[in-house]
Amino acid sequence: MSAIAYDDVTVGQQILEEVITLRRVDLLRYCGACSDFTGTHWNERIAKSVGLPDVISHGTLNIAVATRMVSDWLDDPAAVLGYEVTRFSHPLVVPDDDEGGHLIVRAVVEGKGEDRSAVIRITAKTPDGKQVMGGARVTVRLA
Template structure:
């Protein structure tokens, strides 16, 4: 599949459309199985609260995966992702046991244009209006 975003059409500061991702407890349980990380703070409210958390929290890697998915959807080709890194997580995504779940807003902007049609994109993930990961950057190859 060819990339939808052309290198010639972006500039430093070009923003990818923000997208809200809903995270529910069932999503966390599925993710536990997919990544074999059954740490109780990701599914058990009693355990999460016993260690000082307000409730069950999403895996940090779940948030990373959501951000990458929004980015590769924007670029138009999952294979266009060349590099990805997150410096640290700044706060948890708390997922209540209800039908609404938690909403994470994923956004990003082109931070630098490189040779060979590559771009550095700074990604953001916000929960309750606050950043949940810091230093998230990806390098993608554009059409």
């Protein structure tokens, strides 16, 4: 069960804001983990040939790192009941350098259920303010 008590969480409360850094090696590991070796996720030449500025992160990797932040906050991955994203709005570019790509993730309590659940709304933006995914929510069970 989650280490966060139901009564200690209020609707509208920001529970976290963090900058996540993804580097090319992270993308390559994810390619292997999910068996998605689409060239736009690892090859700069292919990414640019289809009009992208550089290699981009998988949308599913972006939601995975955001959801992991919520499970870390809960101190219990099993307290995550589900998640959803309605759209991936803007790609997260990951250049081949020491800086990588940055995803600014913010999580706010959107609602609470009588069953001790809560819906956490996730926003994820690039450093220049472009929204990376829309309609992102994580449903969790609180203590």
